[in-house]
Amino acid sequence: MSEITTAFGTAISLIFSINSELAQIVGLSLYVSICAVLIATILGVPLGASVALLRFPGRGPVQVILNALMGLPPVVVGLIVYLILSRSGPLGVFGLLYTPTAMIIAQVILVTPIIAALSRQVIEDLWAEYAEQLTSLGASPLRAMPTLIMDGRFRLFTAVLAGFGRATAEVGAVMMVGGNIDHVTRVMTTTIALEVSKGDLALALALGIVLLSISITIGALAQLIKDRRQMKGRA
Amino acid sequence: MTKSPTAPASILPLYLDNVWFRGRGNIPLIKDFNLSLSAGTRTMVIGPNGAGKSILLRLCHGLLSPSEGQILWSGSKGRPKAQAMVFQRPVMLRRSARANIDYALSLHAVDKSKRGDIIEDVLTKTGLTRQADAPAHVLSFGEQQRLAIARAWALNPQIVFLDEPTASLDPSATYQIEELIQRLSDQGTKIVMTTHDLGQAKRLGDEVLFLHRGRLLEQAPVQQFFEQPENDLAQAFVKGELLWWKRGEGSRRDPKHVR
Structure with a gap:
């Protein structure tokens, strides 16, 4: 028990003393996740909106695949990205394996379906409300797409936050394609896994607290956006 | 009065030629509509709930397509731009x-x-x-x-469709909307409006379309409709009787009044 208490105390002091190693790991984690979520948003929101609004052959299967991909096992994604980026893989010449870029690619693959599927639902709901009015004004579904994305921006931001939550909490894929190399590809989740296996609980706990704080902040932010939207709707 | 060379071509009259509209389960919601709506007049579409008033407006506006028959704007097919719709x-x-x-x-x-x-x-x-x-x-x-x-x-627009625009408004807001509709009409815009408010139909309308169970039972000038409706269902409706249980088309009026 005393060991845990000591580790907890050390963890707190690591956080408040802004330990350089801890700061670097947190910084890289945020960099990888923010880049991945930005790319996934650019890909996922229009993809979700297209599936919601446009009628094209294979739309049904695309919807099923998008929903199924929301639960993609990270280790499988890690394995696939590993195979593609490894020296003998199709993109091996770029030498991206065990770099933050590889981690970003893996996270983009994991997060894009989440953002796309949630965006599809948001845009579909909004279209049900707007369709008659926008069609009456002369907007085709394609022309209505940017309008609906703009009007659904708060709801879509919640989808993006859900994607960010998934990205920051992910460990399997980034471990496989990043390699958990000290000062290069070591992020919060992979460090926690490593430090626990080494028995160094202080750093693991400190990172756990930071990770938990990020998750709580994301949750609070999503709730705040929801509350503001509801207040505006009531006004 | 001569037409200015730059004036846009009129899209009216609007013709509905043997128009049917079927909903889910192939249930006919608009049945064999033959109708002509000419420029200038204010047309009030009235009838009990489920008569097909809103569907008629959506068909005319182009939000729905007829299952059978055709809708012609000044003799042409297609959905002209010079029209607008205001929803409830x-x-x-x-x-x-x-x-x-x-x-x-x-x-x-x-x-x-x-x-x-x-x-x-x-x-x-x-x-x-x-x-x-x-x-x-x-x-x-x-x-x-x-x-x-x-x-x-x-x-x-040359024509504006209004689907019960005052249904959820208080008398003051209703008055303001009615005044705007009058002004819109005064500048030459054709008004086609559904309403459950018979007083409003009298105040705003030049002619009335009376619908019941998807059929057009009467098209008549507003005064004639309210004083001497020719269809017995229309007569009952004007008196404030409940029509929901009544089937059929009532007695047919003189066909010369309905195109």
């Missing part, structure tokens, strides 16, 4: 009142340099200049409906 519950985009009108104008490819004047003009006409920069969705329901009319007005 208008949808406002999450932007200012002014931007909502601007959006409609942009969809109609109105030159950006001309939009400002048009927007100011319709905002003034509808008494919304003070609310111009307020978010549209926080306006009162009456103001939103006025904005919906302003948005339609900005498009300079």
Whole structure:
């Protein structure tokens, strides 16, 4: 028990003393996740909106695949990205394996379906409300797409936050394609896994607290956006 | 009066030629409509719930396509741009009142340099200049409906379809909307409007279309309709009797009144 208490105390002091190693790991984690979520948003929101609004052959299967991909096992994604980026893989010449870029690619693959599927639902709901009015004004579904994305921006931001939550909490894929190399590809989740296996609980706990704080902040932010939207709707 | 060479060609009259519309399960909701709507007059579409009033407006406006028959605008098929529709519950985009009108104008490819004047003009006409920069969705329901009319007005339509535009409004807001409809009509816009308010139909209408169970049972000038409706179901409706249990078409009126 005393060991845990000591580790907890050390963890707190690591956080408040802004330990350089801890700061670097947190910084890289945020960099990888923010880049991945930005790319996934650019890909996922229009993809979700297209599936919601446009009628094209294979739309049904695309919807099923998008929903199924929301639960993609990270280790499988890690394995696939590993195979593609490894020296003998199709993109091996770029030498991206065990770099933050590889981690970003893996996270983009994991997060894009989440953002796309949630965006599809948001845009579909909004279209049900707007369709008659926008069609009456002369907007085709394609022309209505940017309008609906703009009007659904708060709801879509919640989808993006859900994607960010998934990205920051992910460990399997980034471990496989990043390699958990000290000062290069070591992020919060992979460090926690490593430090626990080494028995160094202080750093693991400190990172756990930071990770938990990020998750709580994301949750609070999503709730705040929801509350503001509801207040505006009531006004 | 000679027509100006630059004046847009009239899209009216609007003809419905043997129009049927079938809903889910192939259930006919509009049955064999033959109808002509000419320019100028204010046409009130009345009838009990489920008569097909809103569907008729959506068919005419082009939001729905007929299952059978055809809709012709001045003899041509297709959906002309010079028409607009105001819904019972208008949808406002999450932007200012002014931007909502601007959006409609942009969809109609109105030159950006001309939009400002048009927007100011319709905002003034509808008494919304003070609310111009307020978010549209926080306006009162009456103001939103006025904005919906302003948005339609900005498009300079030859015909405006209004689907129970005052159904959820208090008398004061209803009065304002009726006044706007009058003014819109006075400038030459054809009005086709559904309403459950017979007093409103009398106040605003020049002619009445009476629908029951998807059929057009009577088309008559407003005074004639309210004083001497020729169809017995229309007569019962004007008297305030409940029609929901009545089947059939009532007694047919003289066909010369209905195209």
